[in-house]
Amino acid sequence: MKPLNNKPKQHHNELLSASKLILAGLLLLLGLSLPAQHVTSNSCTENCHKRTVKKDILHGPTATDCTICHEPNGKAHPVEDVSAFTFFAEGAELCYSCHTEIAEQFSLKYVHKPAKNGECSECHEVHSSNDPKLVFTQAPDLCFFCHSDFDDNRATATSVHTASYTGEACLQCHSPHASTQRRLLVGNNRELCLSCHNKIIKKEDGALLANIEKHLSESTHEHRALGKTCTGCHSPHISELELLLKEAFTLGNYVEGIEDNFALCFQCHDTDLLNVETTTIGTEFRQGDRNLHYVHVNKVKGRNCTNCHDVHAANNSKLIAETVKFGRWDMPLNYIENDNGGTCATGCHKEQHYARE
Incomplete structure (x- = not known):
């Protein structure tokens, strides 16, 4: 027997396949479609939804299986x-x-409002992004979509916390979702600050910020205002004042002795320190009832608090410093405390003593 000729059958199959392709094309042209369950992820992104995958980083389901969500x-x-x-x-x-x-x-106790309200898309793209974590853009600009005041006020601020606007910016201190700490902080306020201020930091203007962690660890007395937080005195973002201070405090060795120049200190301390010439309760720095703070400060050329006190920590009670900056000179105070007062012999005068009784 002669072998069967398969060419007519092959030709028929080819015509059938071509007809199916033509029919599919006509269906699309006419706006007709196949049931959605026959649509694959590849067909979604390759045919119609190319824009969903045009960015560099793809959401996992977008890259593999759209029906994970849809x-x-x-x-x-x-x-x-x-x-x-x-x-x-x-x-x-x-x-x-x-x-x-x-x-x-x-x-957790504190939850970021968009996350709590289920508004993930306020921060994240759902299909693809040019930034990690599928965010619309990197922090801090991402955060500024809602917290615009931090960006708007930065241009006119006297001092700006560099950490808030560089590197991971806001996310260096704040969790984007939830935290056990107020303000969504990623850790205890004080410990968070000291995680950066554990070294000498050179500012953009060349000024140096001290290693505060080292200073605190080497001191026997610490300013109680520190407590668990540094933000009692310092703004964590921007300030209209130098050194991110929250209230006025005039820098330098001499300052006019008025309350406005010490507003930061008087958030906690009694204004009698400055204003009352005699007292037995307003201060322990007195000769009998003569207020020696008043003597030193309440004048046109008053002595600044930092001429005697270290604002963070010291090895003397009352935060009396061992030396203070006077221009290029580290001026010694030579302070010695006793039960009834103390003595000091600074570069300003020979040894002086005071006694409360």
């Missing part, structure tokens, strides 16, 4: 004004069905 409901797709897909869950619950570690954080 569930076909049996309707044809694409058809104008017809939704062929529904979400497995509403709002943030859809995100948390995978990102369980974020959802677990919501048991």
Whole structure:
């Protein structure tokens, strides 16, 4: 027998395949579609939804399987004004069905408002992004979409906390989702500050900031205002005053002795220190009832607090410093305390003593 000739059958199959392609093309031209369950992730992103994957970093489901989030409901797709897909869950619950570690954080005491309200898309792209974590843009600009005042006021601020605007910016101190600390801080306020201020820092203008952690660890007496926080005196972001101070405090060795120049100190300390010439309760620095703070400060050319006191810590009670800066000179104070007062022999005068009784 002669072998069967397969060419007519092969030709028929080729014609059939071509007809199917033509029919599919006509269906698309006419706006007709196949059921959504036959649509694959590749067909989504390669044919119609190219924009969803145009950025550098893809959301995992976008790159592999759109139906992780979008569930076909049996309707044809694409058809104008017809939704062929529904979400497995509403709002943030859809995100948390995978990102369980974020959802677990919501048991913490403080939760970022967008995260608490399920508004993940306030910060994150859902398909692709040019930035890690699928954020719209990097911090601090991302944060400034809502917290614009920190950006608006920065241009006119006298001092700006560099850490708030460089590197990871806001995220160096704040959690974007939730925290056990107020203000969504990533750690205890004081410890957070000292995690950077544990070395000498050179500012942009060349000025040096002391290693505060080292200074505190080497001192026997610490300013009680520090407590668990540094923000009692310093603003963590920007300030209209030098050194990020929250209230006025005039720098330098001499200053006019008026309350306005010591507003920072008088948040806690009694103004009688400055204004009352005689007292037995306003201060312990007195000769009998003669207020020696008043003597030193209440004048046109008054002595600044920092001529005697270290504002952070010292090895003497009352934070009396061992030396203070006077121009290029580290002026010694030679302070010696006793039960009834003390003595000092500074570069300003020979040894002097005072006694409260």
